[in-house]
Amino acid sequence: MSFLPIRVLVIEEHPFKRLVATQVFREAGCDGVMAVADVGAALELLDRTGPVDIALCSLKEGCTQGLTTIEVLSRANWIKSIIICSVHAADLHDAIDRMVGLFGIKVLGYVDSPVRAGAIAPMLSRYLETAGVHKRQPSDGGSYLLSSKACLEQAIASHEVKAFFQPKFNLITGEVASFEVLTRWEHPEYGLLYPADFLPLLSRFELMDELFFAQLEQGLAFLHDAQVQGHVLSLAFNLESEQFGHGSLLPRLCEMLERYAIPASRLTFEITESGLLEVSPGVLESLIRLRMMGAGLSIDDFGVGYSSLERLCQLPFTEIKLDAGFTRDLETSSRNRAVISSTLALGEALNMQVVVEGVESESQRLSLIKLGCIHAQGYLCARPMSARRVLLWLEMKLASRSNI
Template sequence: MAHPRVLVLENQRFQRSVLIKMLDRLGLRDVLQASDGDQAMAQLMACGGVDIILCDLADRSLDCLDFLHRARQADLVQAVALCGELLPELLRAVMQMPSLSGLQMLGVLPPSLELHSLRRLLRRYSQAHSPFKQLPVPRALPDEHEIHQGLALGEFRAWFQPKFILGTGRLAGVEALVRWEHPTRGVLLPAEFLAAVLAYDLIDQMFKQLLEQGLSLLSVLRRQQVHLELAFNLHASQLLSDEVTLYIQQALLRYDFAGSTLSFELAENGLLDLSPRIQENLLRLRMLGCGLSIDDFGMGFSSLKLLCQLPFNQLKLDGECVRRMDEPHSQAMVASTLALARSLDMSLVIEGIGNQRIHEGVLALGCEIGQGYYLARPMAGYRLLPWLDAYFAGQRNAKNC
């Protein structure tokens, strides 16, 4: 695609000239400049708009936020990149923002104004606005009849993802994840059907099928002298009545498993407004011996008071929090969550360990349990059994060496 048109908004003449020269070195010739918001707006109106505005958010004399808002309202700009030195807390905030004043947020240039950093920001804009970039076409959610049929035919299956003790590689348990093995659309992830399952009030029926599949698998493993903790996801709304809690209790009795065999994960954003009935059913599950985990921790708004009041014994830190483990703010988030978990006598599981860098980073901070594609991918039950055979054989060989 053609080079984007850029407006440099900077009231320091030297800084402005440096930025313009850098843009020129990168091959951008269509570059406008302004020293204040009014001049910048006049330039935009005269030329019909630009693709990118490069401005110093920290310069109070420019009031960049107000200017960017006005420019976006007039549809005169598509994206923004920031330059200048920001306070650490501001830098942390804007680096996580996908947009600013309704504009695509490309990133922040370091105060040293490095050419390769500017090239990277411009590349982000080009990639997002490439004429060859095809936007995914969202699939319509399945209708109620299709889900009923899938449940009746047993198409909703538990897939299993192992969790590990990070320092030793020892298996810490397995999480059951739902997949819809659709006859024509292939294997569907929860994002493609879970909202519909909830909307049609079929979540309990689906959960019961997954629980039975999981306990059946544990029965097979028990005959092989293999004992694992198995975790399932629960939606907070499922605990508004006693039905699911009673079903879990009866299933444990039927399969002759202790409650400690099972753990249940509830998403943090579902715990913001808990009714007394939900709290009572959480207590019932803990009294059965089942583990309780706050899933996707770090993505909701749990209060310390809430954490102290509820009978959870585990936090699962969302994978988004560790994706950039080489950055100080991610390290601080992991370290503070680990300290919080320990102070509340909870274990901490790190989700989303997708590569060696993340694995080494969380291990260096003292995290003990982890889960992610780098360690093991989710797999169907018939694949988990040979995977476990190979895993335990490897563990025995390691001991004999």
């Protein structure tokens, strides 16, 4: 049995529901599952045992005690994420998500009580992916240390850190012409590592430029190989806003584009909204130059910050990527549907393409089409793949269309 390196705390005053929830998490393979009746007992336990990865809390109708529990645990930094048992409406859940997010805690989702294994499993998978931790066997022996700058520099130089590609697709036709470039570390000892494992360290050691140019090299080589096979594709790269102010960015970019004979018009640069609070003259100049070269500029995770509309007016964006959080509950949240519709209308008015992230199910696809959405990204189409896997995948898609 594979064990999940996840520590869980169940907070539930009802003894039977507490027992059921505890058993569900244990059967799911979580390493450590603890249970208490109230927030006082939770704080006492966590003070002895340390923080947990996931807390399960209940919000009962007509009672705000559960909200107090969530707030106290979040402020104390004892939990990384939370699953909430709740019967409240979706619009209230949206507000709770925002409140908890302000404490730096992620809401993995909402479940009924008593808790069912089928409801918990996808939330555990979501935690594993976003937190960048991985299933391990009990004999694994614990965590790894990746704190050496020299180790990270060597990993980039030796091509252990690889570009992976996730398609942006047409919701109606399924056509794919563009991919977002993501990063994975194929570690010789620990296997495939996700960005949360090492990106904070790369940023701390000021190695983000080295990562970008390594990804760009791999991405341009992929575009060349795809073109040889008859696929004319575009790529989107993620950059932190301050990287656009570095003087080496544009000269190195131009040199590499010329070497691979790839026009800048086949590249888009995605900048997260949270990184756009302050834009220096140097950053703005680089953005303008990229647009003049024909490259696209995308505002990523749109809708989760506080300056979206202002930045859309100030900076030369060509694309809006709507955060996946709006897609996750779009079938139950009228507010999320309204945000998606409004963003689509805004994109049309500003002549910007809108890409909706986080599309994972056929029902979401159909709902988005009804709202007028065309472009999307998410597991419904494909998970991130290596360059070699993408080329095989494209050939399979081409073959399947030929057989229709």
